[in-house]
Amino acid sequence: GQQLNQSPQSMFIQEGEDVSMNCTSSSIFNTWLWYKQDPGEGPVLLIALYKAGELTSNGRLTAQFGITRKDSFLNISASIPSDVGIYFCAGQRWAGTSYGKLTFGQGTILTVHP
Amino acid sequence: DARVTQTPRHKVTEMGQEVTMRCQPILGHNTVFWYRQTMMQGLELLAYFRNRAPLDDSGMPKDRFSAEMPDATLATLKIQPSEPRDSAVYFCASGSPIEPRDRGTEAFFGQGTRLTVV
Numbered sequence: 001g002q003q004l005n006q007s008p009q010s011m012f013i014q015e016g017e018d019v020s021m022n023c024t025s026s027s028i029f030n031t032w033l034w035y036k037q038d039p040g041e042g043p044v045l046l047i048a049l050y051k052a053g054e055l056t057s058n059g060r061l062t063a064q065f066g067i068t069r070k071d072s073f074l075n076i077s078a079s080i081p082s083d084v085g086i087y088f089c090a091g092q093r094w095a096g097t098s099y100g101k102l103t104f105g106q107g108t109i110l111t112v113h114p
Numbered sequence: 115d116a117r118v119t120q121t122p123r124h125k126v127t128e129m130g131q132e133v134t135m136r137c138q139p140i141l142g143h144n145t146v147f148w149y150r151q152t153m154m155q156g157l158e159l160l161a162y163f164r165n166r167a168p169l170d171d172s173g174m175p176k177d178r179f180s181a182e183m184p185d186a187t188l189a190t191l192k193i194q195p196s197e198p199r200d201s202a203v204y205f206c207a208s209g210s211p212i213e214p215r216d217r218g219t220e221a222f223f224g225q226g227t228r229l230t231v232v
Contacts, residue, residue, distance in 0.1 A: 043157075045222060092219065094211075
């Protein structure tokens with residue numbers, strides 16, 4: 001089946017530092033989504049990417065859809081304590097028998113020290 | 115403020131009992147996903163529906179799990195009989211195809227049902 005490899009698994013950074021995480025896949029995806037999950041809550045959608053090469057920003061967050069359609073990265077600039085949480089990438093195909101199936105990476109646990 | 119509503123938020127049950135989890139998708143959304151989250155396996159897709167029809171439930175143990183959409187405003191996930199290994203957080207998410215319709219579906223999550231089977 002489709003596998004997403006997300007890295008790093010965890011990050012410990014100082015407030016103010018930039019953060020980068022990425023996802024790679026052995027299969028092509030048509031859409032990449034990035035989510036953040038706070039403790040006790042469901043994942044919240046941060047950024048959606050629809051085209052290969054697309055670069056999209058949402059405040060201090062920037063994400064890119066890889067040219068090969070097999071990878072994506074998320075950058076957080078000037079991190080703040082409320083950035084703490086688990087970040088997930090998710091890939092979606094909208095062709096064939098897996099139309100609309102949304103597959104998640106393993107998550108990146110982000111800790112920000114004040 | 116549109117949101118996916120899941121009930122109950124927490125459920126503790128004894129092994130062998132039936133468990134039913136409910137989800138009210140965001141009004142107008144035609145796609146519903148069920149995920150299970152554990153520390154070991156992360157977010158696993160159990161099943162998903164479009165226009166109330168199941169598209170893929172290959173991630174779901176068929177002998178004890180069942181997922182249905184009795185109508186457009188309700189999705190259910192049942193476990194019968196429940197086992198301790200079913201303890202996890204179960205999430206429902208809903209979405210609709212992004213226009214133009216070749217852009218997939220963004221999924222919006224509920225707060226989850228935390229299930230503990232003892």
